[in-house]
Each structure stands twice: as C-alpha cells, then as structure tokens.
Amino acid sequence: MTSTPDISRRRAPWVPGVAVAAIALGLAWGVHLVLPAAPILTVCVLLGILVAQIPQARSALDGVLAPGLTLSAKRLLRIGVVLLGLKLSLVDVAGLGWLTIVVVIAILAATFLVTWALGRWARLPGDQPLLLAAGFSICGASAIGAMSAVTRDRGRDAATPVALVTLCGTAAIAILPPIGAALGLTDMQFGAWTGASVHDVGQVVATAQTAGASALAIAVVVKLTRVVMLAPVVAITSVVIRRRGGGAGTRPPIVPLFVVGFLIAVVIRTFLPIPETVIGAADVAQTVLLGLALFGLGTGIRFEKLVRTGGRAVAVGLASWLFIAVVSLGAVQLLPLA
Numbered sequence: 660m661t662s663t664p665d666i667s668r669r670r671a672p673w674v675p676g677v678a679v680a681a682i683a684l685g686l687a688w689g690v691h692l693v694l695p696a697a698p699i700l701t702v703c704v705l706l707g708i709l710v711a712q713i714p715q716a717r718s719a720l721d722g723v724l725a726p727g728l729t730l731s732a733k734r735l736l737r738i739g740v741v742l743l744g745l746k747l748s749l750v751d752v753a754g755l756g757w758l759t760i761v762v763v764i765a766i767l768a769a770t771f772l773v774t775w776a777l778g779r780w781a782r783l784p785g786d787q788p789l790l791l792a793a794g795f796s797i798c799g800a801s802a803i804g805a806m807s808a809v810t811r812d813r814g815r816d817a818a819t820p821v822a823l824v825t826l827c828g829t830a831a832i833a834i835l836p837p838i839g840a841a842l843g844l845t846d847m848q849f850g851a852w853t854g855a856s857v858h859d860v861g862q863v864v865a866t867a868q869t870a871g872a873s874a875l876a877i878a879v880v881v882k883l884t885r886v887v888m889l890a891p892v893v894a895i896t897s898v899v900i901r902r903r904g905g906g907a908g909t910r911p912p913i914v915p916l917f918v919v920g921f922l923i924a925v926v927i928r929t930f931l932p933i934p935e936t937v938i939g940a941a942d943v944a945q946t947v948l949l950g951l952a953l954f955g956l957g958t959g960i961r962f963e964k965l966v967r968t969g970g971r972a973v974a975v976g977l978a979s980w981l982f983i984a985v986v987s988l989g990a991v992q993l994l995p996l997a
Contacts, residue, residue: 676727677951683707684950696832696868698861703950704800704825707957720958732817732955736804737917739948743801743886744924745933745941746860752884755877759851762990763884766855769986770796771892774979781971785816789896791972794824795979798886799858800953805889808917809897818959823976825957828858831984836869842988847996850874854881855987877996887925890918 687702710716720728752760771792778788786807793806800821807817835857839849853867853874860882867878897918927933 672723673727673730676724676729676955677731678727679724680728680731680951680954683710683954684947687950687954696865698859698865699946700800700859700861700949700953701825701829703954704821704957705829707954708822708825708960708962709957711958711960712962724958728955728958730955731951732804732959733808733952735948736801736952736956737808739945739952740801740805740889741917741920741924742941742945742948744921745928745938745945747883747887747925747928749887749925749929751880752887755880755884759881759994760884762994763855763881764888766983766987766990767796767885767888770979770983773982774975777975777978778972781975783972783975786810787816787820787972788975790817790820791823791975791979793892794820795827795858795976795983796885797889797892798860798882799824799828799862800956801859801949802889804952804956805893805917806896809893809900817956818961819972820976821953821956822960823972824858827976827980828862831857831980832862832865835866835984839870844992845996846870846874847877848991848994850876850878851881851991851994851996852988854878855885855991856984857882860886890922890925893918 683706684699684703687699687706690697690702691699711720755763774792774795775788778791781788783791789810790803790806794800794803796802803817803820803824810816831853835853836849839852844852849870850867850873853863854877857863857866860879863878863882864875867875928938
C-alpha cells in the first residue's frame with residue numbers, strides 16, 4: 660500500500676528540494692539580521708556550497724531533493740530576475756549624467772569581452788567563458804543564472820562561475836573599503852567604484868555602506884545601471900545562439916520571456932506611480948525567489964571537482980575581478996564626482 664507522503668512526492672517531486680532551500684533561506688536571513696554586512700543572497704549561495712561538500716548530503720541532493728533544487732535554480736530564478744526590474748528606474752539612471760552612464764557601460768562591455776576572451780584562451784569547457792563574462796561584468800550569480808537559461812547547456816556549466824563570482828564578490832566587501840581609504844577616495848568616488856566593480860547588488864550595498872549614505876546612494880544607482888544591461892546582453896546572446904543552433908527545437912527564443920518581463924517591470928517602475936508598499940513586497944519576493952535559486956545553484960558545486968578541473972576557471976575569474984576593479988577605479992577618479 661502506498662503511503663500519502665509517497666503519493667505527494669510523486670505528484671509534486673519538487674516539494675522536498677524547495678523546502679530545504681526555504682530552510683536555507685531562513686538561515687541566511689537570520690545571519691543577515693545578526694550581521695547586516697552579510698548579504699542574504701551571498702549567504703544563500705555559500706550555504707548551498709557548504710551543504711554540497713558534506714558527503715552524507717550528496718545522495719539526497721542528487722536524488723530526492725534534485726527536482727526542487729533544479730526548479731529553484733531555473734524557473735524561480737527567472738521570476739526573481741523579472742521582479743529585479745522593479746528596482747530600476749530609468750530616471751535614477753539618467754540622473755547619473757550621460758558621461759557616467761557611458762563610462763559604466765564601457766567598463767561593463769570591456770569586462771565582458773576580456774573575460775570571455777580569457778575563458779576561450781584558457782579553453783574553459785562549454786559555456787563557462789560566457790557565464791563568467793556575464794557574472795563578473797553585470798550582476799553576479801543572478802546574471803549567470805539568467806544567461807544560462809539561454810545557453811546550449813541550460814545551466815550545466817553554471818556551478819563553477821557561480822562559486823567564483825560569489826567568492827570574489829564576498830571578498831570585495833572586506834578588501835575594497837581599506838583600499839578606498841588608503842587611496843583617499845571621496846565618498847562619491849568610493850560609491851561609484853563599488854557600484855561599477857562589485858558583482859551582486861547585496862554585495863554592493865554591504866561594501867558601499869561602510870562609506871556612508873552618499874556612497875551607498877550612488878553605488879546602488881551605478882550598480883542598477885549595470886543590471887539594466889542584463890536584458891540586452893541576454894537577448895543578444897539568445898539571438899546569436901539561435902542563429903548558430905542546429906535544429907529549431909534546440910534554439911532559445913529570440914527574446915526570452917523572462918527578459919521581456921524584466922523590461923516591462925523596468926518600464927512600470929519608471930513611468931507609473933507604484934505605492935511603496937508594493938515596491939517593498941516585490942523586493943521581499945525577489946529576495947526570496949533569488950535566495951531559493953542561488954541556494955540551488957550553490958548545491959551543484961563540488962570543491963574536489965573544482966580543484967581537479969577548475970584551476971583555469973579560477974585564474975580567469977581572478978583576472979576578470981582584477982580587471983574590472985582596476986579599470987573602474989581609474990575611471991571613477993576621472994569622472995566629475997564630488
């Protein structure tokens with residue numbers, strides 16, 4: 660006789676994995692409340708990575724929990740990316756001035772191309788060069804997840820890039836503030852540098868807030884300017900892959916549906932008066948969805964495999980991190996920032 664729990668798991672096999680991801684999200688939120696400098700999404704990835712290193716947990720991660728973790732890392736991530744658009748007002752971006760906007764986009768484009776070229780030169784497998792380029796140039800693990808949705812491997816190469824962009828972004832929280840102080844950067848310069856070079860939005864907030872409210876304000880706007888570029892970059896990538904794809908069944912849509920949703924959310928935030936309560940609720944929902952997704956992505960990382968096969972990826976990631984940090988530092992010192 661089949662028990663009720665067995666029937667439930669058969670009808671909704673994703674429930675156990677999503678439930679475990681939700682527990683991890685709760686722990687990450689608790690850590691953030693105790694240590695505000697620890698971004699929730701970063702902690703979610705780190706918890707996923709930590710759990711994946713426990714040998715006793717791997718049979719469950721690869722078995723009963725796999726459907727829910729896969730759902731979180733793919734479908735829920737796309738919904739979270741759509742809600743991320745509600746953080747972006749094109750009015751705020753325009754307030755930076757055309758010169759700052761051009762410089763930020765130029766840094767992003769240069770980082771993307773340099774990282775992709777380094778990845779190809781290092782002969783990284785599959786779509787890792789593309790995913791590393793997206794993560795380090797745009798918005799960290801969220802960009803990697805969004806880009807993996809339109810690549811040929813559908814996310815199989817995402818684990819290593821997610822690990823690298825998370826570790827580098829977390830290190831930036833501790834490394835950038837003392838460097839900024841030693842170089843004598845103004846609060847505005849430090850904020851712009853942080854927004855232009857640190858990967859995840861939460862990591863930007865954690866880093867920039869050390870220099871005060873003015874640094875945090877410009878850091879978030881500069882960072883969100885980079886996030887705006889997620890839509891065109893993913894759409895262009897999808898078009899290129901579609902043209903190079905073999906059969907029509909393997910081709911991604913010209914513009915992925917979640918990218919369209921992201922752009923609609925940006926337009927809504929820019930042109931419609933949305934109540935702050937709605938913005939706040941959407942922000943919480945976006946954090947929840949991306950937290951579940953990034954925990955799921957983190958569980959796919961195995962350090963022993965990274966050590967055996969990821970040496971070149973680590974070198975490319977560190978080179979990309981150094982490139983965007985140095986180039987953006989030089990750029991913000993030339994910009995007319997108070």
